Amino acid sequence: MKTVCFYFQVHQPLRLKKYRFFSIGKDHNYLDEPLNRSIVNSIATRCYLPMNNLFLELINAHKGALKISFSISGIAIEQFKMYAPQVLDSFKALAKTGCVEFLAETYSHSLSSLTDAEEFSADVKQHCDLIEKEFGQKPTAFRNTELIYSDSIGEEIAKMGFKSVVAEGAKHILGWKSPNYVYASAKSQKLRLLLRNYKLSDDISFRFSDKSWSEWPLHADVYANWITSDITPGEVVNLFMNYEAFGELNSADSGIFDFAKALMNTLVACEDIKLRTVSEAAAENQPVAVLHSPYTMSWTDEERDVTAWLGNELQNEAFSKLYKLNKSVKLLNNEEFNRKWQFMQSSDHFFYMATKWLADGNVHSYFNPYDSAYEAFIIYMNVLSDFELELNKAIEKLNISIQE
Numbered sequence: 001m002k003t004v005c006f007y008f009q010v011h012q013p014l015r016l017k018k019y020r021f022f023s024i025g026k027d028h029n030y031l032d033e034p035l036n037r038s039i040v041n042s043i044a045t046r047c048y049l050p051m052n053n054l055f056l057e058l059i060n061a062h063k064g065a066l067k068i069s070f071s072i073s074g075i076a077i078e079q080f081k082m083y084a085p086q087v088l089d090s091f092k093a094l095a096k097t098g099c100v101e102f103l104a105e106t107y108s109h110s111l112s113s114l115t116d117a118e119e120f121s122a123d124v125k126q127h128c129d130l131i132e133k134e135f136g137q138k139p140t141a142f143r144n145t146e147l148i149y150s151d152s153i154g155e156e157i158a159k160m161g162f163k164s165v166v167a168e169g170a171k172h173i174l175g176w177k178s179p180n181y182v183y184a185s186a187k188s189q190k191l192r193l194l195l196r197n198y199k200l201s202d203d204i205s206f207r208f209s210d211k212s213w214s215e216w217p218l219h220a221d222v223y224a225n226w227i228t229s230d231i232t233p234g235e236v237v238n239l240f241m242n243y244e245a246f247g248e249l250n251s252a253d254s255g256i257f258d259f260a261k262a263l264m265n266t267l268v269a270c271e272d273i274k275l276r277t278v279s280e281a282a283a284e285n286q287p288v289a290v291l292h293s294p295y296t297m298s299w300t301d302e303e304r305d306v307t308a309w310l311g312n313e314l315q316n317e318a319f320s321k322l323y324k325l326n327k328s329v330k331l332l333n334n335e336e337f338n339r340k341w342q343f344m345q346s347s348d349h350f351f352y353m354a355t356k357w358l359a360d361g362n363v364h365s366y367f368n369p370y371d372s373a374y375e376a377f378i379i380y381m382n383v384l385s386d387f388e389l390e391l392n393k394a395i396e397k398l399n400i401s402i403q404e
Contacts, residue, residue: 180234
């Protein structure tokens with residue numbers, strides 16, 4: 001019998017004000033609030049609300065047989081509270097069913113795991129506290145930003161007390177191995193490693209609406225057969241995708257909601273399949289081997305590495321300058337500065353600065369609210385410079401106060 005895990009990323013990046021030259025030293029309101037509100041409510045209408053309602057209906061109908069997992073960033077939850085509280089309520093309704101698990105991640109959807117173990121741990125703790133407060137669950141499974149993972153990162157995740165972690169089933173790490181098994185992390189072998197089956201996941205996310213795809217139109221029974229048959233050998237099939245695949249990346253008129261409903265009904269009815277949350281799958285299946293990941297991998301772009309965020313000079317300069325401010329932010333420990341520090345860490349800012357070509361370049365352009373990578377860099381660096389100036393002023397005042 002195969003275990004199937006469906007888990008979904010829910011993250012809404014906060015957009016900075018879209019003008020080329022930021023008024024450094026004058027304007028400290030960095031966010032484009034009307035744009036952020038508009039985007040959240042638009043996606044809520046097309047994706048979050050209808051899909052959450054569909055899952056709630058299916059979970060209630062199948063009486064515990066349907067299990068799913070979500071990874072919702074702290075920044076996304078903040079925006080739901082401000083702009084679309086009905087979305088947060090719908091996720092809380094799913095939490096109450098007992099059939100939905102909420103994974104831990106970085107609160108800021110940040111790249112802190114790549115630079116600062118202390119900041120990484122603090123970011124994750126803040127997210128766990130929020131998940132427990134909002135959904136009544138203390139996460140035991142972890143999903144790092146964009147599935148970024150390595151042996152060293154796995155070691156840090158294990159130190160935080162997590163029992164399992166989700167990562168990408170990247171070929172350059174797996175080699176001949178299959179992603180459809182549970183593995184043990186190399187440096188902390190009690191940590192269970194679940195790997196995304198990227199082909200089956202991307203069939204829904206990116207190919208479902210593609211009329212040039214040889215399998216279009218995709219039907220639920222065909223997809224279910226791909227999972228259950230010998231063409232997908234293994235014990236655990238992990239299907240991880242952006243939640244926006246339903247209603248946003250694939251519009252409602254593509255038939256994506258009908259497909260999702262039919263697929264879940266088909267899998268629940270299949271005697272050879274059990275649908276489980278990430279933690280359940282990790283607990284119920286023993287690791288078949290230790291998986292070594294000496295190089296950092298992710299689920300993004302063809303390389304499945306971190307070049308989507310740190311692949312050029314613009315990105316590395318912005319990243320380096322940001323984390324040089326870490327100690328100052330911690331020293332000040334001011335609520336307003338802490339909040340700005342959080343959304344300035346979001347990996348999306350660096351993603352917009354990518355200068356890739358061909359298919360990867362098209363993906364970056366699709367999600368980029370700016371006209372170019374250079375414009376994204378200029379706006380971010382001007383905002384970061386203003387943030388640094390204000391941070392230094394606040395610390396100077398604090399020092400004067402302490403001396404007095």
